[in-house]
Amino acid sequence: MAEEGLLSTENLVKTFGTLRAIDDVTLSVKPNTITGLIGPNGSGKTTLFNIISGIYSPDKGHVYFDGIDIDDLEPHEIWSKGLVRTFQIPRLFQRLTVLDNVMLGSQGNPGESFLGIFRNWGAWRRHEEEIAMKAMEILRLLEIDHLALSPASDISGGQMKLLEIGRALMSRPRMLLLDEPAAGVNPTLARRIFERIAHLRERLGLTFFIIEHRIDILSEHADKIYVLHEGRIIAEGKPEEVVNDPKVVGVYLGEG
Amino acid sequence: MDGLAYTGIFAISALALNLQYGFTGLANFGHVAFFMVGAYATALAAAAGLPFPLCAFLSIVVASFMGIIASLPALRLREDYLAMATIAFGEILRMVFKNEEWIAHGVWGIGVPSAIALGGGTREFYWLQLLLIFSVLALCLLLIRIVGNSPYGRVLRAVRDDSLAAEVYGKNVFGYKAQVFALGSSLAGLSGSLFAQYVQYVNPYMFEPTLTFSMWIMVILGGVGNNMGVLLGALLVEFFERSARMAKDLRIMPMDPNNLRAIIVGILIIFVLLYRPGGLLKEEKVKTPAIKAFKVARKGEGGGEGEGEERAKKILSALAKLRECIKMRLNSRKGGTEIRAHTKHGKAIAKEDKGDMKR
Amino acid sequence: MVNLAQVLFESLVSGSLYLLAAVGLSLTYGLSKFPNFAHTEFISFGGYISYAFLVQLKASIYVAFAMAFLASGILGALSYNILFAPLSRRGSSTIQLMMASVGLGLILRHTCMEIWGGGILSFKIFFPIYRWPPISTSLIWLLILLDAAATALVLHIFLKRSKIGKAIRATSDNPNLAMASGINVGLITSIGWFLSGALAGLGGAFLAAGTALVPLLGWKILLSAFAVTILGGAGSFYGSLVAAYIIGAAENLGIVGLVSLNLSADYRTAISFIILIILLLFKPEGLFRRSGRGD
Ligand SMILES: Nc1ncnc2c1ncn2[C@@H]1O[C@H](COP(=O)(O)OP(=O)(O)O)[C@@H](O)[C@H]1O
Numbered sequence: 001m002a003e004e005g006l007l008s009t010e011n012l013v014k015t016f017g018t019l020r021a022i023d024d025v026t027l028s029v030k031p032n033t034i035t036g037l038i039g040p041n042g043s044g045k046t047t048l049f050n051i052i053s054g055i056y057s058p059d060k061g062h063v064y065f066d067g068i069d070i071d072d073l074e075p076h077e078i079w080s081k082g083l084v085r086t087f088q089i090p091r092l093f094q095r096l097t098v099l100d101n102v103m104l105g106s107q108g109n110p111g112e113s114f115l116g117i118f119r120n121w122g123a124w125r126r127h128e129e130e131i132a133m134k135a136m137e138i139l140r141l142l143e144i145d146h147l148a149l150s151p152a153s154d155i156s157g158g159q160m161k162l163l164e165i166g167r168a169l170m171s172r173p174r175m176l177l178l179d180e181p182a183a184g185v186n187p188t189l190a191r192r193i194f195e196r197i198a199h200l201r202e203r204l205g206l207t208f209f210i211i212e213h214r215i216d217i218l219s220e221h222a223d224k225i226y227v228l229h230e231g232r233i234i235a236e237g238k239p240e241e242v243v244n245d246p247k248v249v250g251v252y253l254g255e256g
Numbered sequence: 257m258d259g260l261a262y263t264g265i266f267a268i269s270a271l272a273l274n275l276q277y278g279f280t281g282l283a284n285f286g287h288v289a290f291f292m293v294g295a296y297a298t299a300l301a302a303a304a305g306l307p308f309p310l311c312a313f314l315s316i317v318v319a320s321f322m323g324i325i326a327s328l329p330a331l332r333l334r335e336d337y338l339a340m341a342t343i344a345f346g347e348i349l350r351m352v353f354k355n356e357e358w359i360a361h362g363v364w365g366i367g368v369p370s371a372i373a374l375g376g377g378t379r380e381f382y383w384l385q386l387l388l389i390f391s392v393l394a395l396c397l398l399l400i401r402i403v404g405n406s407p408y409g410r411v412l413r414a415v416r417d418d419s420l421a422a423e424v425y426g427k428n429v430f431g432y433k434a435q436v437f438a439l440g441s442s443l444a445g446l447s448g449s450l451f452a453q454y455v456q457y458v459n460p461y462m463f464e465p466t467l468t469f470s471m472w473i474m475v476i477l478g479g480v481g482n483n484m485g486v487l488l489g490a491l492l493v494e495f496f497e498r499s500a501r502m503a504k505d506l507r508i509m510p511m512d513p514n515n516l517r518a519i520i521v522g523i524l525i526i527f528v529l530l531y532r533p534g535g536l537l538k539e540e541k542v543k544t545p546a547i548k549a550f551k552v553a554r555k556g557e558g559g560g561e562g563e564g565e566e567r568a569k570k571i572l573s574a575l576a577k578l579r580e581c582i583k584m585r586l587n588s589r590k591g592g593t594e595i596r597a598h599t600k601h602g603k604a605i606a607k608e609d610k611g612d613m614k615r
Numbered sequence: 616m617v618n619l620a621q622v623l624f625e626s627l628v629s630g631s632l633y634l635l636a637a638v639g640l641s642l643t644y645g646l647s648k649f650p651n652f653a654h655t656e657f658i659s660f661g662g663y664i665s666y667a668f669l670v671q672l673k674a675s676i677y678v679a680f681a682m683a684f685l686a687s688g689i690l691g692a693l694s695y696n697i698l699f700a701p702l703s704r705r706g707s708s709t710i711q712l713m714m715a716s717v718g719l720g721l722i723l724r725h726t727c728m729e730i731w732g733g734g735i736l737s738f739k740i741f742f743p744i745y746r747w748p749p750i751s752t753s754l755i756w757l758l759i760l761l762d763a764a765a766t767a768l769v770l771h772i773f774l775k776r777s778k779i780g781k782a783i784r785a786t787s788d789n790p791n792l793a794m795a796s797g798i799n800v801g802l803i804t805s806i807g808w809f810l811s812g813a814l815a816g817l818g819g820a821f822l823a824a825g826t827a828l829v830p831l832l833g834w835k836i837l838l839s840a841f842a843v844t845i846l847g848g849a850g851s852f853y854g855s856l857v858a859a860y861i862i863g864a865a866e867n868l869g870i871v872g873l874v875s876l877n878l879s880a881d882y883r884t885a886i887s888f889i890i891l892i893i894l895l896l897f898k899p900e901g902l903f904r905r906s907g908r909g910d
């Protein structure tokens with residue numbers, strides 16, 4: 001069962017046809033830590049996030065968040081519990097502005113229900129102003145505030161990744177699942193993103209579970225790393241232990 | 257005159273469709289079914305002696321009820337499947353009205369009293385009809401604008417752009433789709449009700465799928481997601497319809513004007529899709545409150561009360577910072593993305609030179 | 616008393632008509648991934664072309680039907696190359712492609728109406744009626760059966776054996792993989808559209824000969840053809856073969872049921888519409904598709 005982890009999975013299995021994409025995965029992410037998830041391409045990392053965030057339901061096993069079994073919940077219900085994810089390939093609201101994209105991440109906007117528009121006429125306007133400010137703040141943090149009013153389809157790939165993160169931060173999450181947050185952004189920015197992440201963990205007490213290919217940067221900040229290979233966890237532990245684990249080295253060398 | 261009335265009536269349906277497709281991305285190809293249900297509801301209620309406002313209200317209720325019945329099972333479908341399912345639903349419904357004579361005399365149709373208790377044909381009659389139709393249209397437009405520019409409307413667009421991401425970011429996508437389907441259906445029902453009382457007669461042949469397509473054409477032609485564009489589209493389609501009929505009366509055309517009209521409309525659709533896929537008018541810049549908030553801030557500048565002023569100041573400073581940032585970026589780069597920001601009437605507009613964009 | 620044998624026989628005939636109408640639709644659905652609303656106009660077009668050759672130009676029935684095949688085929692290929700391919704290249708959505716096909720349908724239908732008038736045209740051929748109790752049939756019905764069987768057989772051989780046929784199947788299954796393995800996807804898709812149009816045209820010629828030629832000929836069976844396509848699994852040739860006969864049988868047997876319930880026989884088409892809706896809701900991948908990966 002859920003040990004002292006904020007998020008934990010228990011014997012998760014997910015198959016696609018004959019492919020066992022996730023094969024008996026049990027792991028646990030402690031609160032207020034940064035936990036990494038690495039593994040070669042196609043090893044099932046994104047699939048694991050898809051299960052945790054409710055997009056797929058597992059064939060077997062359970063997902064617990066804060067002690068509650070969440071594998072029967074819809075994605076939007078999981079989000080409202082404070083478990084928020086980003087996508088590896090950005091899935092933005094293309095025809096909306098960058099600012100709108102971030103604002104859409106906010107929780108409890110009274111104007112987002114049909115009757116709410118009319119019933120809370122004043123309330124949602126005030127709320128809008130607040131979240132617009134907050135969204136600008138986040139955009140500034142990510143250094144894309146100058147793009148606030150351009151359509152999300154017009155920004156570069158790296159900026160899209162940043163916007164993904166911004167939208168997730170807007171959600172007032174307790175825990176963030178980041179799918180390759182630094183892929184496609186330049187190395188300096190990648191480092192800065194991870195510094196931000198470390199900062200956010202300290203300041204806001206957030207918990208992070210991060211898929212990342214840049215093991216070097218990840219190792220600097222992660223408290224623990226899980227290694228996935230062909231749907232199975234083949235190693236776990238402190239970054240320096242994992243990186244030197246012969247099994248892990250074998251997998252990465254084998255991939256070539 | 258006649259043409260204007262039809263424009264108004266169909267514009268309401270087209271606006272409703274735009275709410276479903278243009279805002280929310282729901283491909284409803286059975287739109288005419290709800291229009292028809294509204295028309296028949298008014299016809300039957302009027303036959304039972306109810307006054308028009310009640311009839312119209314009934315139409316709205318029945319049509320949205322139908323919308324809920326039709327949509328609840330269908331909303332999870334892929335867009336092309338949804339289109340086929342809705343068109344089949346509409347045709348089945350039409351067949352029922354056609355064959356079950358006990359409902360409304362089947363193919364013989366049923367007479368409907370006009371909402372305006374004047375004999376048809378007089379000038380006043382037409383004016384009053386126009387007044388009625390266009391006030392309803394204006395109300396619908398107002399409603400849709402409010403909805404479209406609220407956070408709710410922003411969620412709808414998010415659902416359209418990427419429903420999975422919307423779901424993952426906490427939006428109950430199914431719930432939003434169901435609401436919009438019901439809302440669109442009720443507006444279609446209302447416009448059907450206006451139609452019935454204006455034409456004063458309905459039969460099942462008036463509601464063939466081609467009518468759905470002509471509503472679609474209004475949306476696609478005018479501008480997906482742009483209400484004014486849809487009005488323009490409605491006007492254009494109706495204009496073709498009228499001129500075709502006029503040409504027929506005057507016999508000035510070497511070919512059957514009806515065919516000519518349909519062919520022109522077909523060509524127009526194709527050209528618009530090829531060369532201006534967003535429609536003649538582009539989707540309105542979402543005036544969701546983010547931008548409006550800045551407007552409010554400007555207003556607050558000139559004398560507001562305590563708390564409001566505080567807020568306005570904060571926003572103003574954010575706006576100032578935004579401007580500052582933009583200036584800085586502008587100075588710090590040449591070539592790349594160029595952003596011009598100017599505040600006019602408190603609206604910050606950022607324009608990008610797309611020519612320079614590269615991904 | 617219901618003549619069951621006759622009902623079954625007529626099921627076979629309607630099934631054959633649906634087969635002719637739907638194999639092409641299924642083919643392009645599989646290749647281009649959208650339901651072509653103009654497909655039924657290809658059918659009408661074939662009917663009118665055969666009429667033009669047979670009645671207006673006094674050609675033989677073989678020439679007329681061959682021309683229907685050819686002309687509709689060319690129409691199909693042209694629609695793809697001039698309209699749908701450029702649209703896809705510009706990143707049009709499924710819905711936009713569908714709307715374009717609606718627009719194309721409008722143009723085709725009304726051009727036909729302009730040329731041949733909006734009234735009912737008759738081939739003025741008298742097809743003898745045969746009576747073999749308990750079944751009675753007109754010669755054209757037999758020809759329809761024959762045509763459907765021949766189409767099925769030829770297509771089967773074509774898709775299974777010929778290089779182009781295999782390429783079509785590969786493209787329909789996975790265009791990216793097909794492209795990677797050196798198939799000229801654009802060309803193959805064009806050929807697919809040609810075939811689709813040609814089969815529709817031939818079907819239209821038979822349909823027109825068997826019933827009568829009206830401008831809305833095609834529209835009447837569009838939704839039924841969609842039902843066949845979905846039932847068989849979009850893009851699946853063998854699926855649509857079986858599905859055509861299932862839908863044909865469902866409609867003809869359904870009429871018997873409707874009449875016995877005192878409902879109008881006009882609900883005949885509603886049967887396939889209801890099948891269509893139920894399928895879309897519960898089994899959109901069709902009956903005969905191995906459940907592949909999700910989209
Ligand atoms: N929806 C799906 N249907 C079928 N196979 C899938 C699906 N999603 C992922 N897979 C397969 O599962 C495996 C793991 O994929 P993924 O989780 O994306 O890997 P990673 O993120 O580690 O690179 C891959 O082989 C992929 O092809």
Ligand SMILES: [Mg+2]
Pocket residue numbers: 045046047088
């Ligand atoms: Mg991945």
